[in-house]
Amino acid sequence: MNAPKTMKRVLMGPGPSDVDPGVLEALSRPTIGHLDPAFLEILNEIRELLQYTFLTQNEMTLAVSGTGSAGMETCVVNLIERGDPMLVCINGVFGKRMTDVAERCGAEVSTIEIDWGKAFAPEQIAQALHKQPAKVVGIVHAETSTGVCQPLEEISRIVHDHGALLLVDAVTSLGGMKVDVDGWKIDACYSGTQKCLSCPPGLAPVTFSEAAMDVIENRKTRVQSWYLDMSMIRRYWGSERLYHHTAPINMNYALLESLRIIKEEGLESRWGRHVANHKILKAGLSAMGIRYLPEPGYELPMLNAVSIPDGVDDAAVRKQLLNEFNIEIGGGLGAFKGKAWRIGLMGSACTLSNVMLALAAIEKSLSDQGVKLKPGAGIAAATKQACG
Numbered sequence: 611m612n613a614p615k616t617m618k619r620v621l622m623g624p625g626p627s628d629v630d631p632g633v634l635e636a637l638s639r640p641t642i643g644h645l646d647p648a649f650l651e652i653l654n655e656i657r658e659l660l661q662y663t664f665l666t667q668n669e670m671t672l673a674v675s676g677t678g679s680a681g682m683e684t685c686v687v688n689l690i691e692r693g694d695p696m697l698v699c700i701n702g703v704f705g706k707r708m709t710d711v712a713e714r715c716g717a718e719v720s721t722i723e724i725d726w727g728k729a730f731a732p733e734q735i736a737q738a739l740h741k742q743p744a745k746v747v748g749i750v751h752a753e754t755s756t757g758v759c760q761p762l763e764e765i766s767r768i769v770h771d772h773g774a775l776l777l778v779d780a781v782t783s784l785g786g787m788k789v790d791v792d793g794w795k796i797d798a799c800y801s802g803t804q805k806c807l808s809c810p811p812g813l814a815p816v817t818f819s820e821a822a823m824d825v826i827e828n829r830k831t832r833v834q835s836w837y838l839d840m841s842m843i844r845r846y847w848g849s850e851r852l853y854h855h856t857a858p859i860n861m862n863y864a865l866l867e868s869l870r871i872i873k874e875e876g877l878e879s880r881w882g883r884h885v886a887n888h889k890i891l892k893a894g895l896s897a898m899g900i901r902y903l904p905e906p907g908y909e910l911p912m913l914n915a916v917s918i919p920d921g922v923d924d925a926a927v928r929k930q931l932l933n934e935f936n937i938e939i940g941g942g943l944g945a946f947k948g949k950a951w952r953i954g955l956m957g958s959a960c961t962l963s964n965v966m967l968a969l970a971a972i973e974k975s976l977s978d979q980g981v982k983l984k985p986g987a988g989i990a991a992a993t994k995q996a997c998g
């Protein structure tokens with residue numbers, strides 16, 4: 611099959627999410643040089659808008675070339691020197707991935723692992739640090755594999771009381787819910803463009819606090835990764851404009867456009883839209899007897915992880931949603947493989963019409979699977995929720 615020229619999917623999985631036509635248009639603008647003054651202006655505006663989106667004044671805020679995982683690797687590899695102790699909190703796939711990355715970067719990794727679907731309590735982090743001090747504590751804000759939201763404020767206080775730096779994965783949360791880098795005193799934070807920023811995959815926004823930059827500046831050894839070395843990348847993003855690697859020009863056009871869209875909507879309204887549509891979807895799914903997997907009170911608005919009803923063929927439903935309705939939803943990952951659906955409401959895809967479409971499509975598909983449902987129950991409950 612050719613690259614889809616006209617095929618229009620509704621992307622309601624764990625990412626990528628629907629991309630605004632204005633962002634796609636920006637991608638197709640003429641490529642210019644990475645040292646062209648016009649392009650350097652674009653980088654400056656991206657930095658400013660990323661500072662706005664991350665709620666930070668951090669000077670060291672920029673978009674790394676690569677997807678969200680490159681952001682993860684950038685944060686870890688720059689803060690860690692061989693043998694440094696790092697604590698990683700695991701309650702899903704991405705905490706596991708961070709552990710793998712940290713080990714490869716040479717960290718002495720200790721982990722705390724809790725059941726999938728649960729969030730960490732601050733005391734658990736305190737206990738772990740009491741047993742084994744760390745230079746860096748890594749934790750996932752929005753665990754896309756389980757749909758769990760991890761509160762960070764109290765944990766940040768504990769991490770800093772123990773003299774460690776806080777490293778946060780905000781790949782799925784940034785642009786869809788509050789990520790308060792300065793307010794929560796996060797030292798290093800990374801995201802990805804294709805979740806709630808609603809841009810194609812390819813760039814990883816990152817930000818480092820002054821304390822984190824201090825650590826980077828005072829390293830005894832060179833950063834193990836040449837490509838992701840912030841001390842070199844900052845010389846291109848800073849006033850020197852020293853060539854390091856060619857910036858992905860058109861992806862930066864796209865990111866700028868998507869960040870402008872976010873600024874125009876305003877962060878508070880954008881977060882509010884995600885919560886409102888999540889509640890409507892949840893009302894509809896619950897009325898069809900579909901249960902959420904995260905412990906109550908910790909559900910993410912942009913990633914709805916639900917349990918697949920008994921006797922339902924996971925793959926058949928997702929195939930039908932895709933072929934009959936053009937809707938993509940995600941299956942389960944890791945421990946949740948075959949047990950969960952992950953319904954994304956990210957960025958531009960987080961709309962009332964998508965929620966209603968998905969509910970109607972899921973009802974049809976479950977009925978085809980032989981599940982006995984009261985016709986229209988999902989839509990009725992969703993409508994009631996939407997009308998207040």
Ligand SMILES: *Cc1c(COP(=O)(O)O)cnc(C)c1O
Nearest residue numbers: 677678679704752754781782802
């Ligand atoms: C998607 C995701 C990543 C990885 O991002 P890629 O763009 O796939 O490299 C990391 N962490 C979380 C929480 C994610 O949702």
